[in-house]
Amino acid sequence: MPDGYGPRLVWNPNGNGTRVTADLELPEGSWVTYRVCLGKYGAKDVLEKTCGATITDFA
Template identity: 75%
Template sequence: MPTARKALLIAAAAGILTMAGASAAAADSSRCTADAGCAGRATFTSYGEVFTVFDQLADGHSAVALYWLPDGSGPHLIWNSNGNGTSVTANLEFPEGAWVTYRVCLGEGGPKEVLLSTCGATITDYA
């Protein structure tokens, strides 16, 4: 198993453990990458289960949202490799009231490599 994938799975487990002790987040949320300038941002809209991933900095990196679902699946990835000032929308379908936990990172769009050191904090929201 490649080192990056192992690191991603470890980060996912840490995020889920963090989520288990967290209180319920308000519906309709937003998160940024760990950098002070919010180079990557994702929003989650509960009605319709819609993620939008924004690339907000001309840094040569893609913005990527990583999310986990109650069935134990994840991380699922939503990539925005379109460059600064763009957004990508993903319209998902899962049961009303179901939770989704997500975080936003930067990545290398070509090889689809997530740069884990850039990931912002996880948040849990509800459909």
Template identity: 70%
Template sequence: MPVTRKALVVAAAVGTLTLAGASAAEADSSRCTVDSGCAGRATFASYGEVFTVYDQNADGHSAVALYWLPDGSGPHLIWNSDGNGTSVTANLEFPEGDWVTYRVCLGEFGPRQVLTETCGAAITDYA
């Protein structure tokens, strides 16, 4: 293999490992509702244990994040009923290294009804 090509392969491998390491160390994540337009989205920032719930579609529904904690409690709900283009932030407090499992759905805020057929896949992240 020519030296130049070998250098490019090594650089690509190092870049891939660096990116993988960065995402694992930060342990931040994001999930959407099942619709193709991601009408509801939730992000979790490990540093500070912060959820942000986004309403990204003028569909008349609220976005809601459901989460579970290691103590067996949940689902806890974080509602964004402020309408399309808005976000709601919830700053949680739990020990470093603890996990949180969450998913995002659409719902009806008034009766606090989660539309389970809209829920995206669950993900587990860590503080």
């Protein structure tokens, strides 16, 4: 990915209403683009049709 890192995946296998925390070791002060999707954890398969809108934020 030019001028950036990734993609990086963070999985939450614990179900609806739970959270996970991940340290992606991104440079502080950089921009982060992400989206939330459903997936099949065992196969590490992202279900693209379930993804929400892309969000860009400041790290």
